[in-house]
Amino acid sequence: MLRTSRQQDQAVSAKRSWNVVVFSVGGKKLAARTEDVGGVSPWIDPVPVPSRTPFVGAMLKREKDVMPVYDLATRLSRELEGDPFLCLVARHVDGPLAICIDGVIPSLHNVDVAHIVPSKRLDLETLGTFTDEGQEIDIVALQRLGRSRQDHLRS
Amino acid sequence: MSLRGHHKVTTAVVQTARLLVVRFGKQWSALPSQGVRGVLTPQEAGRAGRVTFVGVTYEDVDLAGRLGTTLDTSNPDMRVVLYSNGQTHGAVRVEEVIGMIEVERAECRPLPSHFQKEERTWISGTTGYRDHLVLILSPEWVLGELGEVVGSGVSPHAVSVS
Numbered sequence: 001m002l003r004t005s006r007q008q009d010q011a012v013s014a015k016r017s018w019n020v021v022v023f024s025v026g027g028k029k030l031a032a033r034t035e036d037v038g039g040v041s042p043w044i045d046p047v048p049v050p051s052r053t054p055f056v057g058a059m060l061k062r063e064k065d066v067m068p069v070y071d072l073a074t075r076l077s078r079e080l081e082g083d084p085f086l087c088l089v090a091r092h093v094d095g096p097l098a099i100c101i102d103g104v105i106p107s108l109h110n111v112d113v114a115h116i117v118p119s120k121r122l123d124l125e126t127l128g129t130f131t132d133e134g135q136e137i138d139i140v141a142l143q144r145l146g147r148s149r150q151d152h153l154r155s
Numbered sequence: 156m157s158l159r160g161h162h163k164v165t166t167a168v169v170q171t172a173r174l175l176v177v178r179f180g181k182q183w184s185a186l187p188s189q190g191v192r193g194v195l196t197p198q199e200a201g202r203a204g205r206v207t208f209v210g211v212t213y214e215d216v217d218l219a220g221r222l223g224t225t226l227d228t229s230n231p232d233m234r235v236v237l238y239s240n241g242q243t244h245g246a247v248r249v250e251e252v253i254g255m256i257e258v259e260r261a262e263c264r265p266l267p268s269h270f271q272k273e274e275r276t277w278i279s280g281t282t283g284y285r286d287h288l289v290l291i292l293s294p295e296w297v298l299g300e301l302g303e304v305v306g307s308g309v310s311p312h313a314v315s316v317s
Binding site: 045047048049050051052053056057059061064066067068070092094095097146 | 181182183221222223224264266267268269270271272273274277278281283286287288290
C-alpha cells in the first residue's frame with residue numbers, strides 16, 4: 001500500500017515537471033526532453049548522401065554506429081555558431097538521428113509543466129514553449145522531427 | 156536418397172556481396188562487382204566523354220554530380236570504371252578505385268528509414284570499409300536508368316537537399 005502510494009506520488013511529480021536539455025542552433029535556444037536525447041558529443045564530418053528527403057542528406061559514422069543527419073540549422077534558416085560544433089543525438093521514432101548544434105555546452109533544466117504553453121510556431125515539431133530569463137524556448141519534439149506535424153501540449 | 160526421376164536441388168544462399176569501392180573526396184561508394192567491365196586510366200580512356208572498349212561504347216556517366224560532389228580530375232589516382240548492366244553501358248570517372256571487396260550480407264545495412272524518398276531506390280544500403288562509411292549504389296541509378304538526377308551543393312554541415 002505504501003509502495004503504491006509512493007508510486008502515485010512519483011507519477012504525479014513526474015507530470016508536474018519536465019527535465020529538458022537546452023541547446024542552441026545558430027544562437028537560437030531550443031530545448032528537448034531529456035528522454036528524447038541520446039547524448040551530446042563533438043561533431044564529426046558527415047558523409048553526404050544524395051537525397052530528396054528534406055533536411056536529411058548525410059550520415060555519420062562513429063565507430064560502429066551509423067546514423068542519418070538532420071539539418072536543423074538549415075530548416076531554421078540559421079548559421080551555426082561556436083565552431084567546433086556539437087552533435088546532439090535525437091531518439092527519433094525511426095532510430096537515432098544526429099543533429100549539428102552550436103558549440104555551446106547544453107544545459108539541463110527542470111521546467112514546471114504549468115509553465116509550458118503550446119508553441120506558436122508552425123514550422124517545427126514542438127511539444128510546447130516555456131520562458132527562461134525572458135526568452136521563449138521551444139521544446140523540440142525530437143522523436144517526431146521531420147514528420148511535419150504540430151501537436152499541442154497535452155495536459 | 157532421391158526418387159528416380161527427381162533431381163536433388165541444392166540452394167546455395169549467397170552470404171557475401173562483392174563490391175567495387177571507389178572514392179570521390181571523402182565520399183566512398185560501392186558498385187556491385189558483376190557490372191564492372193574494366194578499369195582504365197585516364198590516358199587509356201581519355202579525360203572526358205564516352206569510351207569505346209572491346210567494341211562496346213560506354214556513355215559518360217557523371218556519378219560525382221549525381222552524388223552531389225565534384226570530381227578532382229587532377230588526382231593522379233583517377234580511374235575510369237566501365238560499368239554495364241547488360242543493357243546500358245557507362246564510363247564512370249572516379250577519383251580513386253579503392254578496390255574490390257567482399258562483405259558479409261549481414262554487414263550490408265539498408266538505408267535508414269529516415270530517408271523516405273527516391274534516394275531509397277538510388278542507394279541499396281551501406282557498409283563499412285577501413286573505418287569509412289560506404290554507400291552501396293544501385294546500378295540502375297548509376298547508369299541513369301531511373302531518370303533521376305540529383306544535384307546538391309553540400310557544405311560541411313548544411314547537408315540537406317530539400
